Amino acid sequence: MRQIIVEAPASSANLGSGFDVFALGLSNPKDTVELTASKSREMCIRTSYIGGGSVSLPEDRAVRAVVESIATKFDLYYDIDALITSRIPIGVGLGSSAASSIAAAVAMNHLFELELDNKRLLEFAVEGEFAASGSRHFDNLAGALNGGFVIVSGDSLETIRFTPPKGMAVVILTPLLRLPGKKTQYSRSLLPRQVEIGKLARNVSLASTVVAGFAKGDIVMIGKGLEDSVVEPARKVMIPWFDDVKNTALQAGAAGVCISGAGPSMMAIVDSVETDPERIRTSMVERFATHGIIANSFITNPGEGTKIVEGP
Amino acid sequence: MRQIIVEAPASSANLGSGFDVFALGLSNPKDTVELTASKSREMCIRTSYIGGGSVSLPEDRAVRAVVESIATKFDLYYDIDALITSRIPIGVGLGSSAASSIAAAVAMNHLFELELDNKRLLEFAVEGEFAASGSRHFDNLAGALNGGFVIVSGDSLETIRFTPPKGMAVVILTPLLRLPGKKTQYSRSLLPRQVEIGKLARNVSLASTVVAGFAKGDIVMIGKGLEDSVVEPARKVMIPWFDDVKNTALQAGAAGVCISGAGPSMMAIVDSVETDPERIRTSMVERFATHGIIANSFITNPGEGTKIVEGP
Numbered sequence: 165m166r167q168i169i170v171e172a173p174a175s176s177a178n179l180g181s182g183f184d185v186f187a188l189g190l191s192n193p194k195d196t197v198e199l200t201a202s203k204s205r206e207m208c209i210r211t212s213y214i215g216g217g218s219v220s221l222p223e224d225r226a227v228r229a230v231v232e233s234i235a236t237k238f239d240l241y242y243d244i245d246a247l248i249t250s251r252i253p254i255g256v257g258l259g260s261s262a263a264s265s266i267a268a269a270v271a272m273n274h275l276f277e278l279e280l281d282n283k284r285l286l287e288f289a290v291e292g293e294f295a296a297s298g299s300r301h302f303d304n305l306a307g308a309l310n311g312g313f314v315i316v317s318g319d320s321l322e323t324i325r326f327t328p329p330k331g332m333a334v335v336i337l338t339p340l341l342r343l344p345g346k347k348t349q350y351s352r353s354l355l356p357r358q359v360e361i362g363k364l365a366r367n368v369s370l371a372s373t374v375v376a377g378f379a380k381g382d383i384v385m386i387g388k389g390l391e392d393s394v395v396e397p398a399r400k401v402m403i404p405w406f407d408d409v410k411n412t413a414l415q416a417g418a419a420g421v422c423i424s425g426a427g428p429s430m431m432a433i434v435d436s437v438e439t440d441p442e443r444i445r446t447s448m449v450e451r452f453a454t455h456g457i458i459a460n461s462f463i464t465n466p467g468e469g470t471k472i473v474e475g476p
Numbered sequence: 477m478r479q480i481i482v483e484a485p486a487s488s489a490n491l492g493s494g495f496d497v498f499a500l501g502l503s504n505p506k507d508t509v510e511l512t513a514s515k516s517r518e519m520c521i522r523t524s525y526i527g528g529g530s531v532s533l534p535e536d537r538a539v540r541a542v543v544e545s546i547a548t549k550f551d552l553y554y555d556i557d558a559l560i561t562s563r564i565p566i567g568v569g570l571g572s573s574a575a576s577s578i579a580a581a582v583a584m585n586h587l588f589e590l591e592l593d594n595k596r597l598l599e600f601a602v603e604g605e606f607a608a609s610g611s612r613h614f615d616n617l618a619g620a621l622n623g624g625f626v627i628v629s630g631d632s633l634e635t636i637r638f639t640p641p642k643g644m645a646v647v648i649l650t651p652l653l654r655l656p657g658k659k660t661q662y663s664r665s666l667l668p669r670q671v672e673i674g675k676l677a678r679n680v681s682l683a684s685t686v687v688a689g690f691a692k693g694d695i696v697m698i699g700k701g702l703e704d705s706v707v708e709p710a711r712k713v714m715i716p717w718f719d720d721v722k723n724t725a726l727q728a729g730a731a732g733v734c735i736s737g738a739g740p741s742m743m744a745i746v747d748s749v750e751t752d753p754e755r756i757r758t759s760m761v762e763r764f765a766t767h768g769i770i771a772n773s774f775i776t777n778p779g780e781g782t783k784i785v786e787g788p
């Protein structure tokens with residue numbers, strides 16, 4: 165019998181202008197996947213789930229899809245038990261299915277000594293994303309796997325990573341809204357199909373500002389680049405009072421604010437040396453409250469990526 | 477009587493995915509603007525021109541526009557003689573009018589001790605670009621002013637600069653083609669007005685790869701980012717055998733190839749530690765030649781930007 169425990173963190177994808185390309189791996193919260201495998205004559209995969217008192221079908225589906233695709237690819241005739249402990253809020257734009265998916269891929273890789281490189285890990289893990297949300301995107305997976313700030317290209321699956329500046333705090337705010345089912349698909353359906361070429365140039369400039377900010381360790385520069393002229397204007401309709409809460413955070417000293425992934429969570433980044441992130445968090449929560457909207461919130465940091473907690 | 481000589485270099489804008497946002501300031505060739513000013517009761521501006529044996533109207537117009545707009549803004553009642561020495565080929569995508577324009581702005585700034593910051597310099601210099609080519613874009617100006625690799629936003633005129641990696645050589649190739657008059661406008665007319673959102677994400681990823689490459693000093697990474705799914709496919713129709721010559725250069729060891737600015741020049745970047753840039757230059761020239769096209773060419777490097785050669 166072999167056993168392994170892997171944890172993978174929440175992540176925030178897009179960062180404004182970097183739609184489907186950028187992600188930031190956070191230090192907390194994290195999902196854990198524990199795999200137990202015994203040799204068998206058949207492949208048999210069971211998943212079970214601990215988290216917030218409720219059953220999570222998307223995370224279950226994600227982990228099962230990843231374990232199954234790897235087991236099948238490598239002819240692993242084992243009885244595999246997967247226990248998912250989920251602490252990342254599900255379906256609110258914090259990469260919960262990505263975290264479970266990449267944790268499962270990393271766990272399988274180490275348990276069976278498959279020596280998959282990061283690119284192959286992403287290829288297997290994306291099957292979990294697809295099972296959970298119906299779309300194959302790599303941004304959250306790359307953020308959760310590598311931690312820090314990542315640029316990922318859907319073409320080549322090559323990931324470029326930067327270590328975020330020290331003192332960069334992240335405020336996550338999740339307004340409790342009634343969202344349609346299949347939220348990721350809904351959120352993608354809001355996007356324009358065509359973009360004016362002037363907006364393309366503007367977004368390239370903004371995204372370049374984000375990358376330059378991480379490269380130069382300049383939190384103010386990163387914050388400026390979090391703007392977006394394409395996706396945010398289309399998606400913010402699902403978050404009532406988005407602009408108002410964003411402006412409140414900026415006035416309170418946030419370096420930048422954007423929608424986290426497909427939403428409805430919002431992310432503010434803060435230079436914690438200059439500004440107390442708690443002040444930003446409170447200002448945003450209170451601003452939502454004046455409009456009668458309750459928001460969950462927490463303060464975190466960029467993190468280190470997926471880690472093996474206990475292994476063979 | 478006051479006198480100043482300023483030189484500004486050629487530049488290559490766009491770098492594939494960074495349409496209207498990126499530019500690379502080159503070390504050579506350079507344009508020189510020499511201003512001589514005597515106190516007068518009226519404003520009087522004369523321009524004259526030395527270069528390649530022919531008269532250049534666009535550069536004349538550019539310098540005149542910049543000198544005039546600054547003189548008017550600051551009530552400079554002077555007799556100003558501007559002598560432009562042009563060594564940058566005109567109208568082929570190497571930022572010749574940008575070089576003269578920014579040289580004129582820097583010369584005026586120092587001659588009259590105006591203490592303009594880079595943003596103000598760009599604002600005045602863009603009047604030269606407009607006079608020469610009919611459009612107000614800042615990429616070549618920022619490249620020629622600052623040297624190295626620059627990201628510029630048309631919104632804010634804030635420029636972000638990176639020093640290119642040592643050993644990065646630049647091969648410039650200008651096929652001698654019959655181009656329509658008003659080439660910049662023609663070249664812009666080829667562009668699609670609308671871009672699919674998938675291509676936006678692809679170009680953001682490519683542009684981010686370019687920025688990351690300069691930040692990490694990785695010439696191979698920069699080269700990969702020089703691809704482009706929007707502007708190059710539209711514009712390459714004006715350069716016969718573009719793909720063939722590009723592939724020849726890549727096979728010969730170029731890190732990346734793109735159209736320089738609005739074309740028809742092509743730029744290849746080369747890690748000169750690994751590959752002799754002369755080999756890339758020859759391979760491209762010979763490939764054009766097999767199709768009956770003659771191409772001018774030279775090898776240069778990223779440069780330092782605009783310099784005062786002689787001043788008061």
